[in-house]
Amino acid sequence: MNYKSYTRHNFTELPQISNLSSEQIEAIRVVGNVLPFKSNNYVVEQLIDWNNIPDDPIFTLTFPRKEMLSKQHYDKVTNLLQSGADPRVVKNEINKIRLKLNPNPAGQESNIPLFEGEKLHGIQHKYRETVLFFPSQGQTCHAYCTFCFRWPQFTGMSELKFAMKEAALLHKYLLKHPKVSDVLFTGGDPLTANARILSAYTEPLLSKEFSHIQNIRVGSKSLAYWPYRFLTDKDADDLLFLFEKVSRAGKHLAFQAHFNHPDELMTDAVRRAIERIRNTGTQIRTQSPLLRNINDNPETWSKMWKEQVRLGLVPYYMFVARDTGSKAFF
Numbered sequence: 453m454n455y456k457s458y459t460r461h462n463f464t465e466l467p468q469i470s471n472l473s474s475e476q477i478e479a480i481r482v483v484g485n486v487l488p489f490k491s492n493n494y495v496v497e498q499l500i501d502w503n504n505i506p507d508d509p510i511f512t513l514t515f516p517r518k519e520m521l522s523k524q525h526y527d528k529v530t531n532l533l534q535s536g537a538d539p540r541v542v543k544n545e546i547n548k549i550r551l552k553l554n555p556n557p558a559g560q561e562s563n564i565p566l567f568e569g570e571k572l573h574g575i576q577h578k579y580r581e582t583v584l585f586f587p588s589q590g591q592t593c594h595a596y597c598t599f600c601f602r603w604p605q606f607t608g609m610s611e612l613k614f615a616m617k618e619a620a621l622l623h624k625y626l627l628k629h630p631k632v633s634d635v636l637f638t639g640g641d642p643l644t645a646n647a648r649i650l651s652a653y654t655e656p657l658l659s660k661e662f663s664h665i666q667n668i669r670v671g672s673k674s675l676a677y678w679p680y681r682f683l684t685d686k687d688a689d690d691l692l693f694l695f696e697k698v699s700r701a702g703k704h705l706a707f708q709a710h711f712n713h714p715d716e717l718m719t720d721a722v723r724r725a726i727e728r729i730r731n732t733g734t735q736i737r738t739q740s741p742l743l744r745n746i747n748d749n750p751e752t753w754s755k756m757w758k759e760q761v762r763l764g765l766v767p768y769y770m771f772v773a774r775d776t777g778s779k780a781f782f
């Protein structure tokens with residue numbers, strides 16, 4: 453399958469557009485101007501039940517809905533878009549709304565370390581043993597979750613980006629911190645980066661001088677949003693080979709897979725992708741926040757966890773969603 457994304461600019465090309473009312477289409481435009489919106493052909497064709505709109509959990513997971521903004525903000529953006537105002541004025545006003553949505557929850561800025569007098573944007577060191585690394589090429593996702601707590605990274609509010617390019621700086625930082633045993637690659641979705649880039653970050657960590665790094669974790673939603681990353685993307689085999697190399701070097705590689713609903717586990721593509729990843733010796737652990745309108749009942753969690761265990765995955769984290777973005781809706 454070739455990847456095709458849908459955003460607020462081209463979603464009217466959706467083959468399923470006739471399943472949406474004019475009010476729902478307007479909501480995608482209005483809310484999609486404030487919060488990031490991206491879905492893709494796999495999500496749209498294989499995960500969403502278009503006979504169950506707007507209540508389908510995966511539709512709610514990736515498509516903006518009117519209730520995701522307060523009435524006051526929704527009306528303000530509608531008026532702005534209809535006013536024909538200068539795009540710079542519109543952008544400015546929309547950024548003011550974004551700043552009211554708590555774009556930097558839980559004081560993430562304070563986790564950015566100072567190293568040799570410089571702030572290392574792209575690293576967060578919030579637990580003694582674990583360093584979070586945000587590869588700059590992985591600061592996007594195959595689709596965007598409407599509840600995302602890192603949404604400002606996708607809206608062009610660049611001062612809020614936690615990203616850096618230099619693998620060298622990460623490696624230098626880790627060499628100076630021998631108490632760190634875990635590195636977590638996160639994003640966005642680090643697996644949107646190609647295998648060559650991921651190797652440049654990861655392979656040096658397999659050498660002797662990094663023997664204190666025992667566990668490498670990769671947080672990713674690719675299994676749920678684009679399992680073809682591990683099946684037919686042109687570097688799918690190279691990526692799996694890299695996973696295998698990490699395990700062979702004696703490091704524990706944990707794939708922190710982000711699944712929010714059992715529907716994400718039911719396609720043939722995701723099951724084949726899970727099998728391929730597990731065959732590399734990688735452990736897949738799962739995580740999700742608890743979300744109203746998506747998974748806020750025990751039956752959904754029970755079904756999701758049972759299916760995950762059956763597929764050889766380890767249910768690992770249940771989160772409380774962060775106080776940001778469309779928090780009132782979720």
Ligand code: SF4
Nearest residue numbers: 593596597600640673
């Ligand atoms: S996969 Fe994670 S980072 Fe990407 S949009 Fe969803 S919650 Fe945000």
